[in-house]
Amino acid sequence: xxxxxxxxxxxxxxxxxxxxxxxxxxxxxxxxxxxxxxxxxxxxxxxxxxxxxxxxxxxxxxxxxxxxxxxxxxxxxxxxxxxxxxxxxxxxxxxxxxxxxxxxxxxxxxxxxxxxxxxxxxxxxxxxxxxxxxxxxxxxxxxxxxxxxxxxxxxxxxxxxxxxxxxxxxxxxxxxxxxxxxxxxxxxxxxxxxxxxxxxxxxxxxxxxxxxxxxxxxxxxxxxxxxxxxxxxxxxxxxxxxxxxxxxxxxxxxxxxxxxxxxxxxxxxxxxxxxxxxxxxxxxxxxxxxxxxxxxxxxxxxxxxxxxxxxxxxxxxxxxxxxxxxxxxxxxxxxxxxxxxxxxxxxxxxxxxxxxxxxxxxxxxxxxxxxxxxxxxxxxxxxxxxxxxxxxxxxxxxxxxxxxxxxxxxxxxxxxxxxxxxxxxxxxxxxxxxxxxxxxxxxxxxxxxxxxxxxxxxxxxxxxxxxxxxxxxxxxxxxxxxxxxxxxxxxxxxxxxxxxxxxxxxxxxxxxxxxxxxxxxxxxxxxxxxxxxxxxxxxxxxxxxxxxxxxxxxxxxxxxxxxxxxxxxxxxxxxxxxxxxxxxxxxxxxxxxxxxxxxxxxxxxxxxxxxxxxxxxxxxxxxxxxxxxxxxxxxxxxxxxxxxxxxxxxxxxxxxxxxxxxxxxxxxxxxxxxxxxxxxxxxxxxxxxxxxxxxxxxxxxxxxxxxxxxxxxxxxxxxxxxxxxxxxxxxxxxxxxxxxxxxxxxxxxxxxxxxxxxxxxxxxxxxxxxxxxxxxxxxxxxxxxxxxxxxxxxxxxxx
DNA sequence: GCTAAGGAGCTACCG
DNA sequence: ACCGGTAGCTCCTTAGCG
Numbered sequence: 001x002x003x004x005x006x007x008x009x010x011x012x013x014x015x016x017x018x019x020x021x022x023x024x025x026x027x028x029x030x031x032x033x034x035x036x037x038x039x040x041x042x043x044x045x046x047x048x049x050x051x052x053x054x055x056x057x058x059x060x061x062x063x064x065x066x067x068x069x070x071x072x073x074x075x076x077x078x079x080x081x082x083x084x085x086x087x088x089x090x091x092x093x094x095x096x097x098x099x100x101x102x103x104x105x106x107x108x109x110x111x112x113x114x115x116x117x118x119x120x121x122x123x124x125x126x127x128x129x130x131x132x133x134x135x136x137x138x139x140x141x142x143x144x145x146x147x148x149x150x151x152x153x154x155x156x157x158x159x160x161x162x163x164x165x166x167x168x169x170x171x172x173x174x175x176x177x178x179x180x181x182x183x184x185x186x187x188x189x190x191x192x193x194x195x196x197x198x199x200x201x202x203x204x205x206x207x208x209x210x211x212x213x214x215x216x217x218x219x220x221x222x223x224x225x226x227x228x229x230x231x232x233x234x235x236x237x238x239x240x241x242x243x244x245x246x247x248x249x250x251x252x253x254x255x256x257x258x259x260x261x262x263x264x265x266x267x268x269x270x271x272x273x274x275x276x277x278x279x280x281x282x283x284x285x286x287x288x289x290x291x292x293x294x295x296x297x298x299x300x301x302x303x304x305x306x307x308x309x310x311x312x313x314x315x316x317x318x319x320x321x322x323x324x325x326x327x328x329x330x331x332x333x334x335x336x337x338x339x340x341x342x343x344x345x346x347x348x349x350x351x352x353x354x355x356x357x358x359x360x361x362x363x364x365x366x367x368x369x370x371x372x373x374x375x376x377x378x379x380x381x382x383x384x385x386x387x388x389x390x391x392x393x394x395x396x397x398x399x400x401x402x403x404x405x406x407x408x409x410x411x412x413x414x415x416x417x418x419x420x421x422x423x424x425x426x427x428x429x430x431x432x433x434x435x436x437x438x439x440x441x442x443x444x445x446x447x448x449x450x451x452x453x454x455x456x457x458x459x460x461x462x463x464x465x466x467x468x469x470x471x472x473x474x475x476x477x478x479x480x481x482x483x484x485x486x487x488x489x490x491x492x493x494x495x496x497x498x499x500x501x502x503x504x505x506x507x508x509x510x511x512x513x514x515x516x517x518x519x520x521x522x523x524x525x526x527x528x529x530x531x532x533x534x535x536x537x538x539x540x541x542x543x544x545x546x547x548x549x550x551x552x553x554x555x556x557x558x559x560x561x562x563x564x565x566x567x568x569x570x571x572x573x574x575x576x577x578x579x580x581x582x583x584x585x586x587x588x589x590x591x592x593x594x595x596x597x598x599x600x601x602x603x604x605x606x607x608x609x610x611x612x613x614x615x616x617x618x619x620x621x622x623x624x625x626x627x628x629x630x631x632x633x634x635x636x637x638x639x640x641x642x643x644x645x646x647x648x649x650x651x652x653x654x655x656x657x658x659x660x661x662x663x664x665x666x667x668x669x670x671x672x673x674x675x676x677x678x679x680x681x682x683x684x685x686x687x688x689x690x691x692x693x694x695x696x697x698x699x700x701x702x703x704x705x706x707x708x709x710x711x712x713x714x715x716x717x718x719x720x721x722x723x724x725x726x727x728x729x730x731x732x733x734x735x736x737x738x739x740x741x742x743x744x745x746x747x748x749x750x751x752x753x754x755x756x757x758x759x760x761x762x763x764x765x766x767x768x769x770x771x772x773x774x775x776x777x778x779x780x781x782x783x784x785x786x787x788x789x790x791x792x793x794x795x796x797x798x799x
Numbered sequence: 800g801c802t803a804a805g806g807a808g809c810t811a812c813c814g
Numbered sequence: 815a816c817c818g819g820t821a822g823c824t825c826c827t828t829a830g831c832g
Contacts, residue, residue, distance in 0.1 A: 302812095305811090385815050386816055387815065387816055388815085415818075416817090417818075417819095418814095418817065418818030419819070421813085421819060421820070436814095441814095441817095528814095529816065529817095530816095531816085531817070532816030532817045533817085534816090535816070535817045535818085536815075536817070537815090537816095538815050539816085547817065547818090550817095551818075576813065577813080577814045577818095577819090618821060619813085619820060619821080620812070620813045620814085621812085621820090621821070635811095635812055635820085636812095639811095639812080640812065641810090641811070641812090642810060642811060642812095642823090696809090696811090697810070697811085699809080699810075705808085705809085706807080706808060706809090706826095707807080707809075707824075707825050707826070708824095708825075709809070709823095709825075710824085711809095741824080741825075742824065742825090743824080743825085765823090769822095769823090800831100800832090801830105801832090802829100802830090802831085803828100803829095803831105804827105804828090805826105805827090805828090805829105806825105806826090806827080806828100807824105807825080807826075807827090808823105808824085808825075809823085809824085809825095810822095810823090811820100811821090811822100812819105812820080812821080812822105813818105813819080813821105814817100814818100814819095
């Protein structure tokens with residue numbers, strides 16, 4: 001008798017046994033049991049699109065010939081589908097072995113009368129989820145039958161079932177209690193970065209969701225026992241989620257390679273297998289969700305500029321930077337070799353495991369929601385590039401409406417014009433309202449039905465339902481039926497609006513509030529990425545006219561908005577893409593907002609009302625003072641990661657002084673004093689060394705650069721002394737004394753000392769320019785900042 | 800051969 | 815492996831000079 005199994009989907013994979021596919025669903029039941037459901041009832045397939053004018057029956061016969069000849073092809077039937085919104089006839093070819101699908105599609109594509117094959121490039125397990133309507137991190141129910149076979153006896157679950165019917169989705173959003181685990185590891189090398197071929201792992205710390213901290217320390221550099229103990233611990237604690245930080249590209253690969261060298265297994269998966277690399281470069285651990293929180297930091301935490309574990313933990317309030325000892329790469333060696341310092345090394349590792357657990361806790365809700373929304377499994381939803389988050393949602397919608405999924409293609413880059421940016425009025429302005437169009441681009445795409453499947457090529461006749469014509473660029477889009485983008489975007493936006501409505505009635509901090517808040521954030525992230533997706537060359541549904549028209553309509557709306565403001569006598573200070581900065585006169589602005597909404601049918605609202613705003617001559621850079629006294633700094637050096645902390649701090653303090661002062665003179669005087677004081681402190685070496693480090697990203701391999709620059713030279717020095725640094729890493733360097741170009745004086749920060757520094761560089765090229773950016777507006781001259789400092793500084797230097 | 804100007808290369812930001 | 819628009823730094827080439 002089949003029984004019912006209700007489960008929450010944590011992870012999935014597939015196995016092919018004698019060319020028979022099985023989908024393995026790893027779940028947690030409402031009773032808290034870990035279960036594995038095996039579904040043998042789903043076959044992979046692809047479509048062969050027919051050439052126009054081909055005789056469907058004849059082509060079908062030819063394809064069936066191939067099917068008959070290949071025991072791994074099951075059936076072929078004629079179907080009606082759509083492709084870019086246009087009806088097409090296709091043959092759905094059902095096969096057996098997912099691994100053979102692309103090969104088989106290639107063969108079928110050569111059949112006379114077949115134009116191309118589609119959807120053979122959709123991963124089998126994803127195809128399964130979509131066709132069954134299942135979502136990771138969601139509840140489902142299936143009719144199942146227990147499976148008690150020899151091959152499952154070592155699988156670490158409470159029960160293994162075979163799916164008899166279903167699964168189907170259950171409308172329930174509260175996740176089960178998940179067993180969480182975080183880990184961090186350190187390896188020892190006498191010189192430079194550790195290499196798994198020769199250098200041992202020396203400390204591994206593990207923190208569980210229950211608050212247990214376990215640390216494994218190698219004795220005499222023999223890491224066999226601790227790697228075993230680590231695996232044993234994972235098997236005994238049996239976590240559902242394993243958090244790490246750079247675990248995808250660092251920790252797991254190191255452990256895996258190290259285990260191989262030592263002839264060890266790394267049986268951390270629920271089937272006893274080791275970690276393995278999978279799509280988007282994430283590491284997969286069968287039956288569990290391996291989550292690398294660095295991926296989250298990279299994509300979803302723009303506020304953290306240098307995404308080290310300690311910075312992310314500090315930013316999220318998990319563990320303040322102040323008061324903790326953070327080790328630089330070379331410290332590991334010295335601390336490990338020095339008996340008296342070893343406890344601090346262990347503490348560092350433990351702190352890191354604790355940080356990772358803390359970050360994991362604050363990120364988990366969002367990750368679960370993003371996974372559930374996009375349909376991408378939890379273990380790689382944070383790893384997948386933003387574009388893929390949109391794409392999987394589109395693929396789901398496409399399948400729902402019989403729209404075939406295009407293949408990725410090589411395309412030529414052709415730029416198009418984007419958003420409109422106004423020149424600001426330089427100076428300090430009082431009482432400025434920032435009026436923002438609410439999700440302008442998504443709203444335009446919905447309103448004008450901009451979508452790859454509604455686009456009408458110039459030579460095509462206009463349909464009876466009419467078209468929307470984009471201003472300036474002239475692209476046409478059918479008014480009906482609703483396009484793919486419209487459907488997906490309006491679902492996202494209305495879901496988000498509903499959730500936000502519900503949130504207003506809820507107590508912040510409650511479990512439901514946090515869940516809904518995470519959901520609404522996930523919805524926002526995906527909606528906001530859709531325009532970018534449309535213009536992305538790598539997108540399956542890339543269509544330049546869609547992106548180009550969206551931007552054109554955006555420019556149209558904003559320029560009309562500006563015109564209207566002018567007509568209504570509203571003073572305009574600045575504007576960028578979807579916002580205008582205007583003098584805040586409540587009645588006028590109120591009237592204006594109403595008029596604008598009426599004109600375009602788009603929602604616009606005052607986002608912020610600044611007491612004061614400072615603009616320089618430059619676009620995209622300003623600082624506003626909010627009523628509660630906080631500063632909103634935009635674009636200026638103070639918010640850029642490639643300036644030293646000392647420059648950023650000086651600029652922040654200068655802005656604060658200037659914007660909060662009772663009079664310009666007062667602000668000016670205070671600010672000048674602040675700058676001089678910083679310069680004095682720097683010359684007296686009272687500014688922390690770390691505040692003088694400049695971080696820049698290595699965006700390509702050093703030899704690929706066309707010019708020599710400081711951070712690349714610093715990276716080369718690191719490499720020469722054995723330190724690993726790879727594309728995408730941030731290089732932290734300081735500028736040391738000496739002659740010649742800047743790039744000749746850049747040193748990795750951990751290979752120099754305070755005494756090596758060129759303090760003059762930090763004064764003239766960091767502190768002064770950052771301060772002057774702001775103070776120039778007030779007519780301050782550079783000499784004022786340097787006046788007196790030189791001598792005083794020198795005296796301090798010699799005394 | 801030297802130098803100032805302007806373009807190229809580069810990073811990181813804004814929305 | 816998301817878009818275009820933008821600022822501002824350093825490097826590097828080169829026109830113009832002597």
